[in-house]
Amino acid sequence: MNxxxxxxxxDAGRGIIAVLKGEKDASIYFDLSxxxxxxxxxxxLVAATFNAYLPGIMEETGQASAQxxxxxxxxxxxxxxxxxxxxxxxxxxxxxxxxxxxxxxxxYLVVSNWATFFFTAVFAILKxxxxxxxxxxxxxxxxxxxxxxxxxxxxxxxxxxxxxxxxIAQFVGALTGLMLLTGVFPDVVxx
Numbered sequence: 648m649n650x651x652x653x654x655x656x657x658d659a660g661r662g663i664i665a666v667l668k669g670e671k672d673a674s675i676y677f678d679l680s681x682x683x684x685x686x687x688x689x690x691x692l693v694a695a696t697f698n699a700y701l702p703g704i705m706e707e708t709g710q711a712s713a714q715x716x717x718x719x720x721x722x723x724x725x726x727x728x729x730x731x732x733x734x735x736x737x738x739x740x741x742x743x744x745x746x747x748x749x750x751x752x753x754x755y756l757v758v759s760n761w762a763t764f765f766f767t768a769v770f771a772i773l774k775x776x777x778x779x780x781x782x783x784x785x786x787x788x789x790x791x792x793x794x795x796x797x798x799x800x801x802x803x804x805x806x807x808x809x810x811x812x813x814x815i816a817q818f819v820g821a822l823t824g825l826m827l828l829t830g831v832f833p834d835v836v837x838x
Contacts, residue, residue: 655686659761666758666797667790673801677761679754687760691732694767699724701771723832730824738820742813743803751803758798766791 655678662676677683699721736756743749766787773783799805799813 652686655683656690659687659690660765662758663762663765663794666762666794666801669797669801671801673797674754674758677754677757677802679757679802681753683757684753684760687757687764690764691760694764695725695728695732696721697771698767699728701774727825727828730828731821734820734824734827735817736820738816738823739813742809742816746805746809746813748803748805748809751805754802755798758802759795762791762794762798766794 658676662673665673665676678686736752739755740749740752743752743755770783770787795814796810799810805813
């Protein structure tokens with residue numbers, strides 16, 4: 648394994664813990680440059696791809712129950728993630744532009760991508776351990792919301808009203824992307 652990547656992975660893990668704890672200096676653990684952005688996009692794509700193939704892995708190992716809803720194909724799941732990510736990023740960028748914080752876009756994406764990577768890894772491990780889905784999803788939702796708020800607060804420096812507006816903008820972006828995708832592929836199950 649590349650020691651540079653391992654070092655970045657270790658630092659990002661420490662950074663995500665610092666973000667969750669609300670430490671003001673959490674940004675020191677991340678490479679917030681364009682190079683760091685590219686690295687974070689690689690781990691984001693790894694997480695998205697793994698997450699897309701996880702339902703198939705679960706079915707092959709016999710851990711998916713018969714009452715589970717059919718999952719979209721892995722390629723459709725990756726397309727869904729790409730479309731939603733693109734629209735969320737675009738709408739988030741517009742919000743940051745309105746707040747005169749557009750320079751926070753790359754740092755936000757770096758930390759958010761690393762958070763996605765680690766949360767996907769934890770979720771996959773818990774899912775593979777066959778833990779109950781509802782409590783797991785509730786806990787993960789709380790942790791994701793906390794991390795999102797802290798990323799916006801600590802890394803970009805947004806105020807509470809701006810945080811709320813940014814999250815709403817991203818929600819609208821995700822919804823727009825989802826509506827576009829279901830308009831193009833109406834017969835695909837996207838749940």
